[in-house]
Amino acid sequence: MSMENLDLIALFNSHVLPHIVNIAIAIAIFVIGRWVVKIIKNVLSKALEKAKTDPILSDFIQSITTTLMMFIVIIAALSQLGIDTSSFIALIAAAGLAIGLALQNSLQNFAAGVMIVLFKPFKTGDFIEAAGVTGIVEQVSMFTSNLKTGDNKKIIVPNGQILNSPITNYSAKDTRRVDMVFGIGYDDDLKLAKSILEKLTTEDDRILKDPACTVAVAELADSSVNFNVRPWVNSADYWAVMWDMNEKVKLAFDDANISIPYPQMDIHLNKPEQD
Numbered sequence: 073m074s075m076e077n078l079d080l081i082a083l084f085n086s087h088v089l090p091h092i093v094n095i096a097i098a099i100a101i102f103v104i105g106r107w108v109v110k111i112i113k114n115v116l117s118k119a120l121e122k123a124k125t126d127p128i129l130s131d132f133i134q135s136i137t138t139t140l141m142m143f144i145v146i147i148a149a150l151s152q153l154g155i156d157t158s159s160f161i162a163l164i165a166a167a168g169l170a171i172g173l174a175l176q177n178s179l180q181n182f183a184a185g186v187m188i189v190l191f192k193p194f195k196t197g198d199f200i201e202a203a204g205v206t207g208i209v210e211q212v213s214m215f216t217s218n219l220k221t222g223d224n225k226k227i228i229v230p231n232g233q234i235l236n237s238p239i240t241n242y243s244a245k246d247t248r249r250v251d252m253v254f255g256i257g258y259d260d261d262l263k264l265a266k267s268i269l270e271k272l273t274t275e276d277d278r279i280l281k282d283p284a285c286t287v288a289v290a291e292l293a294d295s296s297v298n299f300n301v302r303p304w305v306n307s308a309d310y311w312a313v314m315w316d317m318n319e320k321v322k323l324a325f326d327d328a329n330i331s332i333p334y335p336q337m338d339i340h341l342n343k344p345e346q347d
Contacts, residue, residue, distance in 0.1 A: 098152040105145030113138050129189045132214060177232065178215065184231035185214040198243040203233040247280065248307050250314050254321050255296030257331040262289070262297060268324045269301055278313050279303040296333040 113134055120130040147157050189212065194200045198209050200219070205227050207219035217234055219227045242248070256265045266287060273285045283304050290300035305313045325332060 094152055094154065098149040101152055102145060102149045105148065106142070109138060109141045109145065112141065126189050126192075129186070132186065132189075177230075180232040181215045181230045184235040185212070185216075187235055188212060188217070188231055189214075193239050194241045194244075198241055200242065201240040203229050203237045205229055242310075243307060246307060247304055248310050249302050249304050250310060250317070252301045252314065252317060253290070253298050254301060254325075255293065255298045255333055256325070257295075257333050258297060260297075260330045261328075264328060265325070265330050266299065268328060268330070269299060269321065272317065272320050272324060273301065273303050276303075276313065276316070278305055278309045280305060295335075 116137060117130070117134055120133065125133075147161070151157050188194075194202075194209055194212075196209050196212060199207070200209060205219055205221075207221040207225075207227060209217060210220050210226070211218040212231075214231075216228050216230055219229060221227060254265075254269065256262070266289075269287045270285075273279050273287065279285055280303070285301070285303040287299060287301050289297060291298040301317070303313065303317075322332070
C-alpha cells in the first residue's frame with residue numbers, strides 16, 4: 073500500500089471517522105430517546121386514565137411532559153455532535169420569552185384554563201353566570217369556555233375573564249330557594265291572601281316540605297302589603313315553579329277579589345285663564 077493511501081486512511085480515521093461515529097451515536101440517541109418518550113407517554117396516559125384525571129388536564133400533562141422529554145433528547149443528540157448547546161438553550165429561552173410577551177393574554181387564558189380544570193368551579197352541563205354571561209357550560213378548553221344561552225346562542229368566553237370575575241354556579245347544589253314577592257292592597261283581606269299563598273305552595277308537589285316554605289308579610293310599602301314567598305325546590309324545577317306560581321297567584325287573587333296594586337299616574341290639566 074502506497075504512502076499516499078496510508079495518509080488518506082490516517083486522515084479518514086483521525087478526522088472523518090469520529091464525525092461519522094458521533095453522527096451515528098446522535099441518530100441512535102434521537103431514535104432511542106423518541107422511542108423511550110413514546111413508552112413513557114403511553115404509561116403516563118394509562119396512569120392518568122386509571123386515576124380518572126380530567127381529559128383536558130390529562131392532555132395538558134402529557135403534552136408538557138412529552139415536549140420537555142423530547143427537548144432533553146434533542147439537546148443530548150446535539151451535544152453528541154459537538155454543538156454548543158448552551159447558546160442553543162439561551163436562544164430557545166429568549167424566543168420563549170418573546171413569544172410569552174407577545175401572547176401574554178393567551179397565556180393568561182391558558183393558566184386560567186388550568187386553574188378551572190384543577191379546582192372545578194363548574195363543569196360541563198352546569199348553569200352558571202360569569203364574566204357577564206349566563207348559560208349552560210357546553211365545553212371547557214384550555215383557553216376558552218363555551219356557554220349556551222337560554223335563546224340557544226353559543227358564547228365563547230376567555231377563561232381569564234371567567235376566573236377574574238365572580239362565578240355563580242346555579243347547578244352546584246341540588247336544591248334552590250325561589251324568592252318571590254306578591255303585593256296586595258291595604259283594603260284587601262290579609263289573612264285570606266296569606267292562606268291562598270300557603271295553599272298554593274302546599275299543593276305543588278315540586279315544592280319541598282323540608283326546608284319548609286316561608287310565607288310572611290315582609291313590607292308595608294307605600295301602596296301595597298308585600299308578602300315574601302320562599303319555597304325550596306330541586307334546582308331543575310326552579311324556573312318552572314317560579315313561572316307557575318306567578319300565574320296561579322294572579323288567578324287565585326282574581327277569584328278571591330284580592331287586588332294587586334300597580335303604579336298609577338294621575339294627570340291634572342289646568343285650563344289657562346282667559347284675560
